[in-house]
Amino acid sequence: MDTTIAIRPVRLKPRLPALLEGWGPALVFLAPALVMLCLFKLWLIAEAVYTSTGTFDPGGQRIGNAGLDNFGFALSDSRFQWGLWLSLFAAVAKVPVQLALGLAAALMLRANTGGNAVVRAMVISPMFFGLPVTTFIFAYMFDANVGAVNAILSGIGLPRVAWLSTEAPAQMLVLGLSIWRDVGVTMLVFLAGLSAIPPQIANAAKLDGAGPFALFFTITLPLLARSFQFAVVLATLASFQILVPVLMLTKGGPTGATDLASFQIYETAFSYFDLGTASAMSLALLFGLIVIIALELRWLAVKWTYE
Amino acid sequence: MHKLVLRSVTKSYAAGSAVLKPFDLVAQAGELVVLVGPSGCGKSTLLKLIAGLEKLDDGQILLGERDITNVEPRHRRIAMVFQNYALYPHLSVRENLAYPLRRQKLRAADIVLKVSAVARQLRLDELLDRRPSQLSGGQKQRVAMGRAIIREPDLFLLDEPLSNLDAALRTHVRGEIRDLQRRLGTTMIYVTHDQVEAQTLADRLVIMRNGEVQQVGPPQEIYERPANIFAAAFLGTAPPNFLAGRIVDDRVEIGQASLPLADLPGECRTALAGREQIYVGLRPEMLRPTCDLDRDHFVLRGKVIRREIVGNSQNVHFRSEAGSADAAKLSALAGRHLSDELVWTTERAGTDDAVELGIRPESILFFDTDGVAIGAHGSDAL
Amino acid sequence: MKRPLRFMLRLVLAALFVAPILLALAASFRDNSDMYRYAGSLSLWTFLPAEPGIDAYRRAFTLPLLQTQLFNTVLLGFVMATGTTVSSLLAGYALSRFRFRGRQALFLLMLFTLFIPVDVILPPLFFVVRDLGLIDSFWGLALPFIFSPIGVYLIRQAIEEVPRELDHAASLDGAGLWEVLRTAILPNIRGALIACWLMHFVFVWEWYLWPLTAMRSDDGQLAQVAIASLIDPLRSTDYALVFAAAILTILPAFVVFAILQRFLTSSQATTGGK
Known part of the structure; x- marks a missing residue:
């Protein structure tokens, strides 16, 4: 055997096997998650893109290509424009209120006393009931006839409110339910953030002359920046998931007051069977959500680290 | 310059477990007082009480002419350097330094002037725009010092400020802190568990154990005349060799060796008279070969177990017939593990299997069976 | 000094989250006619069952599926x-x-x-x-x-x-x-x-x-x-x-x-x- 042949020339370009380096054994463990990821996330997006460019008969069969017509149709539709505004409004209304309340609750309950632990558990408790049951509870509380809220209102001499058939109250009800349910999560995020602040830093600030207000605005709040970013993204994401009470209670009404984009998407697909337009609407709304979250992540980026 | 007075300050967390037993301390104006003791002795708690970060159960704290017992921390005019520096991570070095001044609502122009003055003094000029996470340990330490001195406080508190630095840097920064304190003339309370740091820095040392003061005084004085076995074992590179002794007639008997009381200094002789059981402490570095001593009444013979070479000196571990006392009891009194081996620290090289050592009678430390020093010792007024 | 205020704030916060849940729990123990009878005016029975019973649970079990x-x-x-x-x-x-x-x-x-x-x-x-x-x-x-x-x-x-x-x-x-x-x-x-x-x-x-x-x-x-x-x-x-x-x-x-x-x-x- 000629031993000199053993010296091979060095390849400059990585070959395909090099790109897949190390995947062999990993693939066995990744397989279940990867299959589901590909089927129900990646294919899902591909399917959305594909259906959004087609026209369908009422039976759901693709009968032609529409190009970008579905997008043009959806985005020029004044009802869908209104729906997008409403979705944006839901985020703009929900995020600040939920953050303020969650932060206030976290500051109030941060000390580790037994009483605080109980109140904390109560603030979190709505999460355990699930969105459907939470919606039942709100439907009952705000029921025009037997609801406790109207009973209290009339008891103290105020007029009863037809919560689900008046515009602003219906919007408040849907948003209020969402905030009531999610404020516990925000509180937990801020509690974790507060406990990550080294007590020494607050002590140093006190000795440096900071009163309670200066301590909060110059130390505590800036040091909560990461929790802030996380809580804002979570709340924004949740503000795009308030379809359940709309579908169950208001059905987009009264007079379009809760006619959210996601509700229109549902209706377009499952009541009007206009699959192409529904997919185009889905993608448009998803794009809007991702843009908002990207902007938030950028605006709230944190430049400092401990250590 | 301001004097700090603590009057019978007490503190406990859970009922019954006193962290600080009634505690008195006076730091004279401009003095550097070091609180030293093993971890859990209450020294850090004491610092927090002085700073006002924790409430005291009882007692009084005076700073200069002011009673600050119930004053908010921010109005005490006290600056503190924390063990992990506690720099504000979201602020630049410049803003860290300016922070105390901003809280005092100083004019912007004055703040700029003061920050640059302090930065020059502490060689931070180049670092002013960095954030704490971009600094080395030594640089962080300097920023923490700068933040403390910038507002010209009445009192400095330093809580183990060097423990996060490596050994070489520690010695250097220690010197810088000492110089800075001398130059500013501000009273300083310095907490450490490191006895070398404590001795090199302190005008006066306060040795603490379990929330109680063991001894107060200048380092040299405590080294020469420790108030008890704990203080004796705490200062010095190695603890003294403790041996059990007996007073028989007018001699001190330590195992086979013995020593006439007449050879001891006057106050020691009278204090020892009439006692029976005692402990003696022989500092390893005070032992001498018998041939070097003019009088050799007291001879300690032993077999060498091992020799450890440390630079140009040698620790000779040996076992003697004089024997050591009950190691368990002595360990409890000293607050650290004491073996039954004896140690002789010497600069001579040697390879012998046996040693024959003596000590000048005035260098012997005497303790009663409760570990309290016998004879007058240098514990001055607290 | 500020203690009662702090306590009240916590109580209000806890009530805000627990009251709706308790209300729903109470509703499951009442009769429908009972609920509608007391709904008009504000009284304790607006919130709590006047005659608690488990009739609703019995009916829930007979729901077909x-x-x-x-x-x-x-x-x-x-x-x-x-x-x-x-x-x-x-x-x-x-x-x-x-x-x-x-x-x-x-x-x-x-x-x-x-x-x-x-x-x-x-x-x-x-x-x-x-x-x-x-x-x-x-x-x-x-x-x-x-x-x-x-x-x-x-x-x-x-x-x-x-x-x-x-x-x-x-x-x-x-x-x-x-x-x-x-x-x-x-x-x-x-x-x-x-x-x-x-x-x-x-x-x-x-x-x-x-x-x-x-x-x-x-x-x-x-x-x-x-x-x-x-x-x-x-x-x-x-x-x-x-x-x-x-x-x-x-x-x-x-x-x-x-x-x-x-x-x-x-x-x-x-x-x-x-």
Whole structure:
């Protein structure tokens, strides 16, 4: 055997096997998650893109290509424009209120006393009931006839409110339910953030002359920046998931007051069977959500680290 | 310059477990007082009480002419350097330094002037725009010092400020802190568990154990005349060799060796008279070969177990017939593990299997069976 | 001085969250006529049953399919919890311990799918499952959510905290990839596994939109979706029946949670003391 042949020339370009380096054994463990990821996330997006460019008969069969017509149709539709505004409004209304309340609750309950632990558990408790049951509870509380809220209102001499058939109250009800349910999560995020602040830093600030207000605005709040970013993204994401009470209670009404984009998407697909337009609407709304979250992540980026 | 007075300050967390037993301390104006003791002795708690970060159960704290017992921390005019520096991570070095001044609502122009003055003094000029996470340990330490001195406080508190630095840097920064304190003339309370740091820095040392003061005084004085076995074992590179002794007639008997009381200094002789059981402490570095001593009444013979070479000196571990006392009891009194081996620290090289050592009678430390020093010792007024 | 104020604030906060839940609980023990009689004017009986009874629960048990639907919810809970935990465990192990090209990118891609809420993407998801021929089937409900970015994240973090020396020690003792996972890693991430399992179990009670869309047959439906159809906000709803059924629905989740929660805190205590 000629031993000199053993010296091979060095390849400059990585070959395909090099790109897949190390995947062999990993693939066995990744397989279940990867299959589901590909089927129900990646294919899902591909399917959305594909259906959004087609026209369908009422039976759901693709009968032609529409190009970008579905997008043009959806985005020029004044009802869908209104729906997008409403979705944006839901985020703009929900995020600040939920953050303020969650932060206030976290500051109030941060000390580790037994009483605080109980109140904390109560603030979190709505999460355990699930969105459907939470919606039942709100439907009952705000029921025009037997609801406790109207009973209290009339008891103290105020007029009863037809919560689900008046515009602003219906919007408040849907948003209020969402905030009531999610404020516990925000509180937990801020509690974790507060406990990550080294007590020494607050002590140093006190000795440096900071009163309670200066301590909060110059130390505590800036040091909560990461929790802030996380809580804002979570709340924004949740503000795009308030379809359940709309579908169950208001059905987009009264007079379009809760006619959210996601509700229109549902209706377009499952009541009007206009699959192409529904997919185009889905993608448009998803794009809007991702843009908002990207902007938030950028605006709230944190430049400092401990250590 | 301001004097700090603590009057019978007490503190406990859970009922019954006193962290600080009634505690008195006076730091004279401009003095550097070091609180030293093993971890859990209450020294850090004491610092927090002085700073006002924790409430005291009882007692009084005076700073200069002011009673600050119930004053908010921010109005005490006290600056503190924390063990992990506690720099504000979201602020630049410049803003860290300016922070105390901003809280005092100083004019912007004055703040700029003061920050640059302090930065020059502490060689931070180049670092002013960095954030704490971009600094080395030594640089962080300097920023923490700068933040403390910038507002010209009445009192400095330093809580183990060097423990996060490596050994070489520690010695250097220690010197810088000492110089800075001398130059500013501000009273300083310095907490450490490191006895070398404590001795090199302190005008006066306060040795603490379990929330109680063991001894107060200048380092040299405590080294020469420790108030008890704990203080004796705490200062010095190695603890003294403790041996059990007996007073028989007018001699001190330590195992086979013995020593006439007449050879001891006057106050020691009278204090020892009439006692029976005692402990003696022989500092390893005070032992001498018998041939070097003019009088050799007291001879300690032993077999060498091992020799450890440390630079140009040698620790000779040996076992003697004089024997050591009950190691368990002595360990409890000293607050650290004491073996039954004896140690002789010497600069001579040697390879012998046996040693024959003596000590000048005035260098012997005497303790009663409760570990309290016998004879007058240098514990001055607290 | 400020103590009573602080106490009151906490009390108000607690009441804000607990009162609606207690109100619903109370409603399940009353009679419908009772509810409507006292609704007009404000009195204690507006909130509490004047004549408490379990009639509503009796009626809930006679709802034709409720027991089957409740079984569906619980079964789905077990399947989802187990499926997500196993797939997350395997993926988390690979993402934490194996070196392969694009590992970080894959992890980020997985996390990124968190930003695709089901509310927004419901129609395309329906088409995908329809193309797979799984509409109106149990697996059609379950499969799309067996991959969980939160689960992968949670378990990968937990595995990251297990010292790699343990792996090395195990593989020096002759353990293969599976044995390393089983003997070195699994015992040290029990807390995270239980947390992951429990989270995804309870999460099934959140479901509404997906089963409403993908399950058209009544006997395959989940209990909470079926109960929702009892609510008609524009007419008079039988709230006693709704809440009796709802409480029966939640009960299994609470029981499982109560049992496993003890393991959760105890295993955290043992792994925390590193």
